[in-house]
Amino acid sequence: MTIDVHAHFCPAGLFEALRARGKDFGIELVDSPPTCSCHFEHGLKVRPFFPGLLDLDRRLANMAQQGVDRQVLSTWTDIFGYGMDVDKNLEWHRVLNDSLCDLSNDHPDQFSWMASVPLRDGTLAAEEMRRAASEGAVGLIVPGAVEGENLGDLPLGELWSACEELSTPVFIHPAVPEAQPRTGKYGLNQISAYTTDTTLGIASMIFNGVLDRHPTLEVLLSHGGGNLPYLIGRFDRVHEAMDRNKTGDIAQLKPSEYLPRLLYDTILHEPAALQFLRGLVGEDRMLLGSDMPFPPGDTDPLASLRKAGFDDALIHKIAEENPRRFFSIP
Numbered sequence: 001m002t003i004d005v006h007a008h009f010c011p012a013g014l015f016e017a018l019r020a021r022g023k024d025f026g027i028e029l030v031d032s033p034p035t036c037s038c039h040f041e042h043g044l045k046v047r048p049f050f051p052g053l054l055d056l057d058r059r060l061a062n063m064a065q066q067g068v069d070r071q072v073l074s075t076w077t078d079i080f081g082y083g084m085d086v087d088k089n090l091e092w093h094r095v096l097n098d099s100l101c102d103l104s105n106d107h108p109d110q111f112s113w114m115a116s117v118p119l120r121d122g123t124l125a126a127e128e129m130r131r132a133a134s135e136g137a138v139g140l141i142v143p144g145a146v147e148g149e150n151l152g153d154l155p156l157g158e159l160w161s162a163c164e165e166l167s168t169p170v171f172i173h174p175a176v177p178e179a180q181p182r183t184g185k186y187g188l189n190q191i192s193a194y195t196t197d198t199t200l201g202i203a204s205m206i207f208n209g210v211l212d213r214h215p216t217l218e219v220l221l222s223h224g225g226g227n228l229p230y231l232i233g234r235f236d237r238v239h240e241a242m243d244r245n246k247t248g249d250i251a252q253l254k255p256s257e258y259l260p261r262l263l264y265d266t267i268l269h270e271p272a273a274l275q276f277l278r279g280l281v282g283e284d285r286m287l288l289g290s291d292m293p294f295p296p297g298d299t300d301p302l303a304s305l306r307k308a309g310f311d312d313a314l315i316h317k318i319a320e321e322n323p324r325r326f327f328s329i330p
């Protein structure tokens with residue numbers, strides 16, 4: 001079984017709920033032919049949904065073409081709506097989770113799913129994670145920041161403890177729905193801002209001691225770890241050379257010593273980068289990903305592993321053994 005751990009989908013049940021209850025969440029579903037988009041009352045206007053996020057038959061056909069048997073689905077991080085009222089946000093994430101749960105229950109041989117939670121309240125987030133896990137969620141997807149605050153600086157100890165107890169990996173995935181002026185052209189939002197969002201998220205977890213306080217927490221980094229693997233020497237140098245009382249760095253270890261604790265998807269688009277990642281973190285920490293259906297994704301993730309010179313045994317480990325083990329897929 002080939003398992004893709006980084007793929008996104010928005011099931012029909014989500015849009016049925018939006019049409020029926022969108023006003024309850026402060027979300028307007030706007031027609032944007034040939035698809036639609038979400039406008040949030042707190043001001044966020046998300047770009048239209050990609051057709052590949054919505055079409056189930058197209059998704060199954062693409063999986064067959066790629067040679068992928070199962071996807072661990074997560075919804076689109078741009079629509080997590082953390083700017084809304086916390087209680088509304090909890091209900092909204094329940095809708096997101098229930099729609100993925102229903103889809104996976106309808107297609108148990110093709111899909112597993114990751115939950116999302118209201119990150120502005122650690123207690124509610126932990127409660128929703130436990131509820132979602134009881135319904136079959138095998139992981140948790142979070143962005144690198146929430147309303148401008150880095151992930152590791154949020155008071156989420158209850159959530160991280162819940163994930164440890166449930167053995168559910170935490171998938172850090174960028175959410176940058178509105179490009180900044182310097183990244184608004186040339187696709188720089190997707191190229192640079194996304195990978196930076198992941199990097200800042202995991203950096204804050206390292207330096208603020210989250211990984212020390214939660215030693216069994218499994219954290220998966222999107223897009224091959226963002227910038228972290230390439231910049232790890234600079235992380236170590238700052239940790240050693242700068243005044244930690246001033247920087248707020250309370251990590252117990254050098255940043256590089258946390259690398260073997262983390263997990264990494266394979267979406268790098270460059271054979272040498274995949275080889276570098278393997279040499280740095282080890283093949284036991286790498287998991288197959290595609291980022292389907294977004295344009296920067298990997299349209300043939302297994303071929304990418306072959307181009308990196310990985311043999312069949314290593315591909316089997318990355319594409320089945322590791323995903324099955326960390327996401328508890330039977």
